[in-house]
Amino acid sequence: MTTLIAEDLLLLLLEDDSGKLTNTTYVDVGLGGSLLLELALNGSVEVAKGSGRWARTRVQLTNAPLPSDPLLVDALALVAEKERTAQDLVARLGKKRREPLLERLESKGILERCEDKAMGLFPRTRWPAVDSNHEAAVRRDLGDALIRGVQPADRVGALIALLSALDLAHKVVDREGVPARDVKRRAKALADGEWAAKAVRDSIVATQAAVTAAVVAATTVATTGG
Numbered sequence: 077m078t079t080l081i082a083e084d085l086l087l088l089l090l091e092d093d094s095g096k097l098t099n100t101t102y103v104d105v106g107l108g109g110s111l112l113l114e115l116a117l118n119g120s121v122e123v124a125k126g127s128g129r130w131a132r133t134r135v136q137l138t139n140a141p142l143p144s145d146p147l148l149v150d151a152l153a154l155v156a157e158k159e160r161t162a163q164d165l166v167a168r169l170g171k172k173r174r175e176p177l178l179e180r181l182e183s184k185g186i187l188e189r190c191e192d193k194a195m196g197l198f199p200r201t202r203w204p205a206v207d208s209n210h211e212a213a214v215r216r217d218l219g220d221a222l223i224r225g226v227q228p229a230d231r232v233g234a235l236i237a238l239l240s241a242l243d244l245a246h247k248v249v250d251r252e253g254v255p256a257r258d259v260k261r262r263a264k265a266l267a268d269g270e271w272a273a274k275a276v277r278d279s280i281v282a283t284q285a286a287v288t289a290a291v292v293a294a295t296t297v298a299t300t301g302g
Contacts, residue, residue, distance in 0.1 A: 077184065077210050080145065081117075081235055082110035082177055087186070087211040088239075088248045095190060095202030097174075102242050105290040107177065108170025109241065109283050111151045112162065113234045116279030118143050120152055123162065123278040133282055134159045147176065162279075163286035178203050186210060219249045222262050230272050237267035237280050241287035 085106050089098050097103055112135070115121045119140040125133050137156055142149055151169050160168070181187040187203040194200050205211065214235075220226035221236060222245060228236060239245040245263035246256040267284060270277070 079181075079184075079210065080110065080147065080177070081114050081231065081238070082107045082147075082173065083181055084211075084214050084235060085110050085238065086174070086177055086181065087205075087214065088244075090187070090203060090205070092205040092208055092211075095187070095204035099242070099244065101294050102244075102291055103174065104170035105166055105287055105294070106170070106238065106242055107173045108166040108168065109238050109287040110235075111148070111169045111173070112165055112283045112286075113238060113280060114148060115143070115152060115155065116276050116283070117230060117234060117272075118148065119275075120148070121155055121279060122275045123282045132161055135162055135165055135279070135282070147173075147180075161286070162282040163289055166283065166286040166290060215249060218245075219252075221266060222249055222259050223252050223254055228266060228271065230276070233266060233269070233271045234280055236263050237284045238287060240264050240267045241284040242291060 086097075086103075089103060089106075090096070091098060112121070119138055120143060121135050122138055123133055124136045135155060136159060137152070143152065154168055155165060178187060178189075182189055182203070186205065186207050188206045190202045190204060192200060192202065217228070217232045218236065218239075221228040221232055236245060239248060240260070240263040243260070246259040249259065251259055267280075272280065
């Protein structure tokens with residue numbers, strides 16, 4: 077089954093039985109990062125460093141053909157509006173993406189939409205799993221790379237880089253007795269590795285840094301607000 081990295085991330089963050097999202101603070105920035113990574117893997121965007129001492133790294137379009145996925149075409153249109161930093165794009169790309177992605181997973185027979193009321197009063201939508209086979213395969217690939225030492229394919233490596241930036245890599249696999257700190261260390265090593273072409277690597281590094289910055293900012297706001 078073909079899915080986007082963003083869809084795989086959502087499956088990892090959803091509780092199969094309850095259909096509720098965990099780590100909701102970081103979901104949107106994670107989805108934005110996922111879409112940017114997907115565009116980089118497709119060769120649709122690349123990172124360019126401007127000239128001058130204070131030049132900022134920006135994401136640019138390439139001459140690659142348009143992606144076939146309509147959600148990626150929409151994301152690419154946002155990138156095309158003007159040159160932006162990866163951090164700016166991660167925030168913009170992640171907005172209002174949850175529902176369309178969840179509905180895609182429903183159309184693929186992976187999730188089911190359930191409408192009910194929390195405490196019998198407040199309307200809510202849950203997305204429990206109907207078919208967990210694809211999610212299990214994703215977790216197995218992650219476990220192979222993070223626990224069993226297998227070199228990841230590009231898409232798995234990109235997902236690991238994203239999970240490392242979100243500080244979630246150790247939470248989405250069966251650690252099989254491996255300490256969480258060792259899984260986190262392995263995830264960072266893989267994220268920093270040379271498993272992809274340089275243009276893709278540069279985009280992944282920029283996206284990972286952007287997601288990490290957004291997570292730190294969100295955590296700081298939540299801590300200060302509390």
